[in-house]
Amino acid sequence: MKSAVTRILYTLALYLVIPLELIRLYWRGRVSPDYRLRWSERFAINLPEVQKGGIWIHTASVGEFFAALPVIHALLEKHPENTLTVTTMTPTGSEQVRAELGDRVYHIYVPFDLPDAVARFLNHVQPQKLLIMETELWPNLISSANNRGAEIILMNARLSDRSAKGYQYVSSQTRSILRNVSIIAAQHQDDADRFIALGANPSSIRVTGNIKYDLNIQQGMVETGKKLREKFNSELVWIAASTHRGEDEQVIEAHRLVREQYPTAQLILVPRHPERFNEVAAICKNLKVSFSRRSLEQAPDQAVYIGDTMGELLLLFAVADIAFVGGS
Structure with missing residues (x-):
């Protein structure tokens, strides 16, 4: 009842x-x-x-x-x-x-x-x-x-x-x-x-x-990830994936600390929601952090590489040495 x-x-x-x-x-x-x-x-x-x-x-x-x-x-x-x-x-x-x-x-x-x-x-x-x-x-x-x-x-x-x-x-x-x-x-x-x-x-x-x-990771994706990794300018690449509003600033600040010890380190930043892609780019710009965007087919040669495309998260994970998952 x-x-x-x-x-x-x-x-x-x-x-x-x-x-x-x-x-x-x-x-x-x-x-x-x-x-x-x-x-x-x-x-x-x-x-x-x-x-x-x-x-x-x-x-x-x-x-x-x-x-x-x-x-x-x-x-x-x-x-x-x-x-x-x-x-x-x-x-x-x-x-x-x-x-x-x-x-x-x-x-x-x-x-x-x-x-x-x-x-x-x-x-x-x-x-x-x-x-x-x-x-x-x-x-x-x-x-x-x-x-x-x-x-x-x-x-x-x-x-x-x-x-x-x-x-x-x-x-x-x-x-x-x-x-x-x-x-x-x-x-x-x-x-x-x-x-x-x-x-x-x-x-x-x-x-x-x-x-x-x-999840079955296809070998072709691993090989594609290795080829993409060759375009990065660093021996250390880490990814912050599925980030939520409020986390991006913290991740970028953490990246600043990482670069104090590893000056060429690069961050792949992937917002969880696609409607935040432009917002995250604006955050990087406001914080005066150099960045490039995958959606614009820009080279991953900056401090931050924004993964602002759909369906490529596993590929970007294949590029990185260390991973952080937002909301965790």
């Missing part, structure tokens, strides 16, 4: 928040116009035709998509007869799905977690299995998919202590969601223990490790 009331309150609040979310998307569209496109998909309206059934994989954005890519390739190979639907939440994630998989999968945005939007989506796709990367616990989506008989699996599931404490405030709702999940493939035992403490069925838990380590 308490869970049902919580779900109703959550849904009512979500309907009130959606207009603000649309305003946020429109605002982000100032820098990245794709945020202003395909809104009908977010409400599951006028979706492209698809063969019903098969497997649905939800990856929120770029990082989750690349982590799930080995699984997606394996499913395409083992179940070529099944429709494979891949959803994302962001334009950058969508761009990578199309670049990596093309028309081998059915790709659209995941619907907002509104009962009517979720129902339209499930009526249209009718998945037999739903694989969710990490911890996207959308109450209406998971409940509706379960009620329609779809097997639900959380892949690469993680749950920090801080997040677990947040879910405890809606413990009945969280327990109801987790009990609808058939398998929770947790990254670590600590994650598994937190899921169980929140009400997950212990028999649904599997500790599988982090599947990001299963």
Whole structure:
């Protein structure tokens, strides 16, 4: 009963928040116009035709998509007869799905977690299995998919202590969601223990490790990385990848300290969100740091090389000796 009331309150609040979310998307569209496109998909309206059934994989954005890519390739190979639907939440994630998989999968945005939007989506796709990367616990989506008989699996599931404490405030709702999940493939035992403490069925838990380590790096990419490295002017190159707002200044200051001991050291700076590419270039300019930009095909011969392209993060990692990942 308490869970049902919580779900109703959550849904009512979500309907009130959606207009603000649309305003946020429109605002982000100032820098990245794709945020202003395909809104009908977010409400599951006028979706492209698809063969019903098969497997649905939800990856929120770029990082989750690349982590799930080995699984997606394996499913395409083992179940070529099944429709494979891949959803994302962001334009950058969508761009990578199309670049990596093309028309081998059915790709659209995941619907907002509104009962009517979720129902339209499930009526249209009718998945037999739903694989969710990490911890996207959308109450209406998971409940509706379960009620329609779809097997639900959380892949690469993680749950920090801080997040677990947040879910405890809606413990009945969280327990109801987790009990609808058939398998929770947790990254670590600590994650598994937190899921169980929140009400997950212990028999649904599997500790599988982090599947990001299963990513298959093609030899051609390694060789391309070596060739790109030859264009750098330093024996020491390090990368700060997926940086968030507020981190870039700290990274650049750290790079100044590195160059006190290694004067020719070079930094590859890769913002997490493409709409921040120009912002990071402006930060370098304001801090009077010499830089070049990959998107402009400029030579990597300055103190900072901004990796402002899409789909090349692994290549840039191949160039570097040391890596820092933003938000970590």
